[in-house]
Amino acid sequence: MSRVRTRYAPSPTGRMHVGNLRTALYAYLIAKHEGGDFLLRIEDTDQERYVEGAVEIIYQTLKDTGLIHDEGPDKDGGGGPYVQSERQASGIYLEYAKKLIDKGEAYYCFCTPERLASLKETVGGEEIMAYDKHCLGLSQEEIRANLEAGLPYVIRQNNPTTGTTTFNDEIYGDITVDNSELDDMVLIKSDGYPTYNFANVVDDHLMGITHVVRGNEYLSSSPKYNRLYQAFGWEVPVYVHCPLITDEQHHKLSKRSGHSSFEDLLEQGFLSEAVVNYVALLGWSPEDNREIFSLEEMVKEFDYHRMSKSPAVFDMTKLKWMNGEYIKAMDFEKFYGMAEPYIRSVIKKDLDLRKIAAMVKTRIEVFPDIAAHIDFFEELPEYDAAMYTHKKMKTNSETSLKVLTDLLPVLEAQEDYSNDALYAVLSRYVEENGVKTGYVMWPIRTAVSGRQMTPAGATEIMEVLGKEESLSRLRAGIKKISDGI
Numbered sequence: 001m002s003r004v005r006t007r008y009a010p011s012p013t014g015r016m017h018v019g020n021l022r023t024a025l026y027a028y029l030i031a032k033h034e035g036g037d038f039l040l041r042i043e044d045t046d047q048e049r050y051v052e053g054a055v056e057i058i059y060q061t062l063k064d065t066g067l068i069h070d071e072g073p074d075k076d077g078g079g080g081p082y083v084q085s086e087r088q089a090s091g092i093y094l095e096y097a098k099k100l101i102d103k104g105e106a107y108y109c110f111c112t113p114e115r116l117a118s119l120k121e122t123v124g125g126e127e128i129m130a131y132d133k134h135c136l137g138l139s140q141e142e143i144r145a146n147l148e149a150g151l152p153y154v155i156r157q158n159n160p161t162t163g164t165t166t167f168n169d170e171i172y173g174d175i176t177v178d179n180s181e182l183d184d185m186v187l188i189k190s191d192g193y194p195t196y197n198f199a200n201v202v203d204d205h206l207m208g209i210t211h212v213v214r215g216n217e218y219l220s221s222s223p224k225y226n227r228l229y230q231a232f233g234w235e236v237p238v239y240v241h242c243p244l245i246t247d248e249q250h251h252k253l254s255k256r257s258g259h260s261s262f263e264d265l266l267e268q269g270f271l272s273e274a275v276v277n278y279v280a281l282l283g284w285s286p287e288d289n290r291e292i293f294s295l296e297e298m299v300k301e302f303d304y305h306r307m308s309k310s311p312a313v314f315d316m317t318k319l320k321w322m323n324g325e326y327i328k329a330m331d332f333e334k335f336y337g338m339a340e341p342y343i344r345s346v347i348k349k350d351l352d353l354r355k356i357a358a359m360v361k362t363r364i365e366v367f368p369d370i371a372a373h374i375d376f377f378e379e380l381p382e383y384d385a386a387m388y389t390h391k392k393m394k395t396n397s398e399t400s401l402k403v404l405t406d407l408l409p410v411l412e413a414q415e416d417y418s419n420d421a422l423y424a425v426l427s428r429y430v431e432e433n434g435v436k437t438g439y440v441m442w443p444i445r446t447a448v449s450g451r452q453m454t455p456a457g458a459t460e461i462m463e464v465l466g467k468e469e470s471l472s473r474l475r476a477g478i479k480k481i482s483d484g485i
Contacts, residue, residue: 004036006211008062008069009043009200012054015261016061018253018314019215019245022279026242027213028067029280029302039207040072042083043200045193061262064272066295071207079207084199093194096202096232097155097187105231106187109135109156110146131156131184155188157198157224165223169239171307172216177223185224197221201228209237216241240304243283244311253314265319269342269367271330274323282312292325324365335361342370347378355464359455373455377464380473383450385484388477393438400443401481403429407444408474417467422459447477 006027010020031038040062044050062069071077081087100106111134120129136158138146146153159182166176187198194202204212219241229236247253253260265275277293284307286293293301327335339357347353360373375381388400395403407429414425430440445458448470454461462470 002208002210004031004034004210005039005208006031006036006213007039007041007204007207007209008067009041009203010058011043011046011049011196012051012058013046013049014051014054015057015263017261018265018279018282019242021061021065021262021275022242022245022282023213023215024062024067025065025276025280026240026284026302026304026307027211029298030211030213030240030304031070032299033302036210037070037077038067039077039079039209040069040082041203041207042073043196045084045088045196045199047085047191047193057263064266065262065276066272084194084203087199087203088193092206093199093202094188094192097194097198100157100187100228100231101155103231105158105227106155107136107158108138108143108146108153109184109186110138110151110153111135133158133161133184136184152190154186154190156184157187157228159184159224159227165227167222167226167236167239169219169222169241170304171241171243171309172219175219175222177220182224182227185221197224198228201225204237205229205232205234211238211240213240213242216243240307243308245282245314246311247314248316250311250313269369270319270323271326274319274326277326278319278322282314283307291322320365327364328362330361332358332361339367339370342367343374346371346375349378351377351464351466355460359460363455376449376451376454377461380448380476381450383446383480385480387446387450387452388443388481390438390442393442394436395439395442397481397485399439400446401478401485403440403443404447404474404478404481407440408471408478411467411474412471414467417463417470419459419463422462426459443477444474448473 008024008027010016010024016024028038030036040058042055042058044055059074069075071079071082073080073082076082081090087093097106101108109131111131115134116129116131119132120127122128135156160179163179164176165179165182166174168174185197186195188194203209222239222241226236245253262272262275266272273294276295277291277298280293280298280302281291284302284304286301286306287303336354336357339360340353343353343356347356356374356377360370363373364370385397389396407426410425410429411422414422416422426440426444427437430437433440441458445454445461446452448458448461448465450473465473
């Protein structure tokens with residue numbers, strides 16, 4: 001078998017959609033699993049949809065995800081240029097379109113927009129246009145005269161109207177379509193640019209692409225691609241069509257859903273490694289149903305034959321869980337570097353931010369979660385005295401008041417406010433009074449945090465708050481309980 005070569009061929013139209021990221025990832029994994037080449041090609045023939053800065057987004061996304069290409073606009077491996085507009089400038093697409101005309105597999109079409117509009121009909125509420133091969137019957141003299149007169153034209157594929165075309169997809173198997181359903185698609189547009197459908201066939205062949213990975217929305221176009229390959233006498237590549245990705249409501253991913261693009265997810269505090277890991281599982285399952293993979297492990301394990309035909313659901317809850325697992329496993333210094341801006345957006349006081357970061361590292365799923373876990377450090381929130389009552393800890397307002405009142409002078413006299421020293425003080429009180437640890441810790445933690453749930457225990461919180469602030473909050477707690485009794 002020839003060396004496996006895959007490509008990712010995005011259009012520079014904005015942020016990278018999750019579906020496009022998965023296509024890039026699967027193309028990368030197929031190539032690297034077999035020790036092959038992964039190419040980047042920029043398909044910018046649709047000039048109307050071109051977005052300034054989008055090419056930079058493509059490069060940045062591939063860098064952030066680790067999907068490093070072997071060949072591309074910045075790495076000429078002999079198959080370039082790797083930008084379609086540059087290939088177009090060389091006249092390559094028109095050259096190949098004319099070869100098809102010579103073979104009778106394509107033809108010039110001079111139909112006006114008005115005539116094309118007249119062919120439109122509404123089927124099932126959808127407007128469709130099936131071209132009637134009107135210009136196929138033009139004589140050579142008519143064609144020559146039209147070209148010399150400078151009439152606008154397109155070049156169309158000449159598809160048969162009888163019989164069937166069969167093609168094979170690695171995921172969906174053999175698919176047969178009636179040729180009567182194959183429209184004579186445009187190959188070269190009136191502006192001289194190739195259509196995406198034509199350019200990618202020519203480029204894939206010339207670049208030696210062996211496996212074409214794309215979304216299953218291209219399944220219906222594949223017979224037309226196959227007919228182009230056959231018309232040229234070229235080897236048809238292996239097709240791998242990926243299943244649709246939907247949101248939790250089984251709708252197509254949209255910008256409003258918040259998870260339509262890679263950048264959207266990064267802005268929401270997700271880690272690129274977690275996103276890549278999760279996206280890999282949208283349509284593929286490993287043999288052992290394992291879920292956490294590094295990119296290197298994915299390369300080793302990836303078998304595209306284990307891809308599903310069924311739509312994959314982008315479950316935000318599942319992604320958050322996976323992201324949390326990646327955060328837990330992250331080196332602390334790296335974590336702190338990423339968490340610090342989120343902490344500083346909440347904490348303006350001179351507190352030990354590294355200790356606060358360590359508290360939340362195992363408790364968050366995405367970085368924006370940090371704020372809700374730590375805001376009590378900045379300012380004691382308003383809370384209800386009823387919080388001091390806890391059935392499991394066997395506490396109520398009266399017992400909590402006694403604990404706080406007993407311990408206030410002890411903690412006022414305490415100089416060492418490190419966690420260990422404070423814990424030793426409170427443990428001594430537990431022992432002396434013959435009560436459970438929670439009986440003492442619950443009211444203390446409630447008083448210093450004003451929260452039922454905190455990222456750390458009472459003494460850890462007091463260590464960060466410091467002596468003065470801790471005592472102030474304990475006194476406020478005593479007053480709150482006393483006022484309520």
